[in-house]
Amino acid sequence: MDVAVLGLGEMGGTHVGAMRASPHVGAIYGYEPDAARAAARGKELGVQATNDLAALLRNPAIKLVSIASINAVHAAQAIEALRAGKAVMCEKPMAESLADARRMVEAQRETGGFLQIGFELRYSRIYTLAKEWIDRGLIGTVVNSHCRYYCSEFHSKNTWRSNSPGTLIGEKLSHYIDLQRWFTGSEVEDVFSMHAPNVVPYFNHPDNHQINMRFTCGAIADLNFSMYVAESDHRDPLLEMLEKQADDGHCLQYHIFGTKGAIETDVFRRRIRRWAFTDSPERLVSKLAETVRYTPADDNAWIHNTHGQNLRIIELVAKGLPPETPASDSFETMKAGFAAEVSERERRIVRMSELATA
Numbered sequence: 001m002d003v004a005v006l007g008l009g010e011m012g013g014t015h016v017g018a019m020r021a022s023p024h025v026g027a028i029y030g031y032e033p034d035a036a037r038a039a040a041r042g043k044e045l046g047v048q049a050t051n052d053l054a055a056l057l058r059n060p061a062i063k064l065v066s067i068a069s070i071n072a073v074h075a076a077q078a079i080e081a082l083r084a085g086k087a088v089m090c091e092k093p094m095a096e097s098l099a100d101a102r103r104m105v106e107a108q109r110e111t112g113g114f115l116q117i118g119f120e121l122r123y124s125r126i127y128t129l130a131k132e133w134i135d136r137g138l139i140g141t142v143v144n145s146h147c148r149y150y151c152s153e154f155h156s157k158n159t160w161r162s163n164s165p166g167t168l169i170g171e172k173l174s175h176y177i178d179l180q181r182w183f184t185g186s187e188v189e190d191v192f193s194m195h196a197p198n199v200v201p202y203f204n205h206p207d208n209h210q211i212n213m214r215f216t217c218g219a220i221a222d223l224n225f226s227m228y229v230a231e232s233d234h235r236d237p238l239l240e241m242l243e244k245q246a247d248d249g250h251c252l253q254y255h256i257f258g259t260k261g262a263i264e265t266d267v268f269r270r271r272i273r274r275w276a277f278t279d280s281p282e283r284l285v286s287k288l289a290e291t292v293r294y295t296p297a298d299d300n301a302w303i304h305n306t307h308g309q310n311l312r313i314i315e316l317v318a319k320g321l322p323p324e325t326p327a328s329d330s331f332e333t334m335k336a337g338f339a340a341e342v343s344e345r346e347r348r349i350v351r352m353s354e355l356a357t358a
């Protein structure tokens with residue numbers, strides 16, 4: 001099948017790379033709204049790029065549209081592509097408002113089309129291994145999970161990211177909320193979130209968040225994020241220099257506690273560990289049961305597997321299979337993020353039942 005990538009920036013280049021590597025793909029087309037940029041990026045990436053989106057969507061040979069454009073246009077482009085009969089892979093965040101995310105799910109239902117959101121951490125080995133351990137019952141029932149994510153400012157002044165009034169909850173933390181839902185296997189019931197005054201003065205949104213969630217099963221989760229403590233590095237800290245960054249202020253860890261054990265994922269130490277709990281006459285006994293490490297060559301597959309995710313989505317579409325994560329599931333992740341924003345604005349616990357359903 002022929003395919004198209006909308007938005008030929010950094011992530012657009014990654015999407016083109018997966019399409020080129022897929023045995024299911026013929027011609028690759030690209031779209032950028034500015035004609036000169038379309039021509040320049042098309043040449044750099046070796047794709048036929050245009051600034052005429054309507055013409056791309058009219059092309060019957062294009063079966064899959066991959067959206068890697070700026071967040072503000074995700075919803076409109078996904079809906080237009082679904083209505084044109086295309087399968088759609090759309091980068092996170094789904095949209096900048098809950099109403100727009102809901103419109104995407106509605107368009108998917110109306111058209112019966114394929115829509116999967118780019119929550120690539122569900123394809124990244126460090127997290128799929130944690131999920132396998134949970135599903136095998138190795139830590140019992142998940143009751144509590146903590147995510148700590150500290151990094152440097154790598155969004156830069158005067159970019160769409162730092163200028164956006166939309167918070168980093170959608171742009172970055174939706175990945176980590178999504179994992180907490182996935183690990184817990186339950187739906188978020190209520191959310192309380194706070195942020196401190198900014199350290200980064202030129203961000204048009206908070207640079208830190210502390211999000212607390214309670215799930216319907218009784219489990220709780222928290223997510224603690226700040227974007228300034230780590231030593232400055234102008235590349236994505238998830239992709240480069242992990243060894244250097246392991247002890248310079250960067251931190252990306254989950255601690256997942258269950259009734260029979262616990263799991264720790266540690267991106268900057270390239271390690272995942274599991275503890276097993278047993279009873280004894282005196283106390284609950286905990287034993288470190290398993291440690292799995294990976295090498296720098298495997299970083300992308302273990303912590304940032306956009307490539308593997310995209311290859312899989314292309315395969316699903318080519319074989320006429322449904323998305324592995326339905327858009328309605330990703331909507332629940334987005335909804336928890338929007339609930340956190342409401343909580344921060346209104347300084348109160350927000351019940352998920354107050355917000356729209358998909």
Ligand SMILES: NC(=O)c1ccc[n+]([C@@H]2O[C@H](COP(=O)([O-])OP(=O)(O)OC[C@H]3O[C@@H](n4cnc5c(N)ncnc54)[C@H](O)[C@@H]3O)[C@@H](O)[C@H]2O)c1
Pocket residue numbers: 006007008009010011012031032033037068069070071073091092093118119120171306
């Ligand atoms: N899944 C992940 O881990 C991950 C990582 C990075 C980025 N992303 C997502 O990918 C998307 C792109 O991020 P990026 O890092 O490539 O940003 P980028 O700034 O490098 O690229 C964005 C591109 O979109 C283009 N653009 C602007 N308006 C557009 C429009 N109306 N239609 C189509 N293209 C338009 C810009 O010209 C630019 O080329 C964002 O939604 C981001 O959240 C996801």
